[in-house]
Amino acid sequence: xxxxxxxRVVDHWAKDAKRESASSNPKLWVGVTPTSAEGSHPNSDSPxxxxxxxxxxxxxxxxxxxxxxxxxxxxxxxxxxxxxxDILQSLESDTTMRELLTKRxxxxxxxxxxxINARIPPPNAAVTLANKSGNIPLIDTETLIDAIxxxxx
Numbered sequence: 001x002x003x004x005x006x007x008r009v010v011d012h013w014a015k016d017a018k019r020e021s022a023s024s025n026p027k028l029w030v031g032v033t034p035t036s037a038e039g040s041h042p043n044s045d046s047p048x049x050x051x052x053x054x055x056x057x058x059x060x061x062x063x064x065x066x067x068x069x070x071x072x073x074x075x076x077x078x079x080x081x082x083x084x085x086d087i088l089q090s091l092e093s094d095t096t097m098r099e100l101l102t103k104r105x106x107x108x109x110x111x112x113x114x115x116i117n118a119r120i121p122p123p124n125a126a127v128t129l130a131n132k133s134g135n136i137p138l139i140d141t142e143t144l145i146d147a148i149x150x151x152x153x
Contacts, residue, residue, distance in 0.1 A: 028101040029151045030108045031068045036147040043140070048147045055138055065120040065137050067148075071112050079108070098152055105150025112148050 037049025044051060058064030072079065086100035116138050124137050132140040139145065 026096075026098040026101050026152050028105050028108075029153065030105055030149075031112065032144070032147045033149050033151050035151065036149045039143070039147060041141070041143050048143055052144060052147065055144070063122050065122075067112055067116050067120060067138060067144075070120075071115045075111065082107075101152045102150075105152060109148055109150045113145055116145060116148075 032049055032052040034049075037047060037052065039048045040046075041048050041051050046054075054062050055065050056068060057066075082104060086097070086104060089095055090097045090100055117136070119136050120138060122137075124132070124135060129135055134140060
């Protein structure tokens with residue numbers, strides 16, 4: 001055992017972590033959340049959640065432009081390291097997991113938006129370009145970007 005360390009310190013951390021987990025068990029949702037998915041898209045009769053799904057996974061006429069799955073796949077090591085760091089910080093300080101997840105939610109939301117702004121391939125089709133004001137895939141009315149949120153529950 002390290003000099004100056006006692007089982008009570010570890011036990012105290014474990015009790016605090018168990019107490020926080022039992023009382024709140026916070027979860028982080030990032031992306032088009034159930035709350036933001038309900039809104040309507042100004043250029044469609046479909047809810048924003050449906051539009052997000054069609055773009056994330058593709059349809060027979062719309063190519064997949066994964067703005068969430070590919071972001072996670074590309075950054076999984078960084079995401080895991082940050083969340084691991086947050087878990088340790090919540091055990092070693094007075095900062096709650098809810099506070100740390102809120103911070104990560106803001107960070108991860110901005111990372112997804114940055115991915116969209118970086119022009120997820122493939123480029124828009126000519127017919128799509130003729131019907132929208134810009135040429136960046138997934139961005140026209142910014143309704144999808146506005147629907148990307150984080151929620152800590």
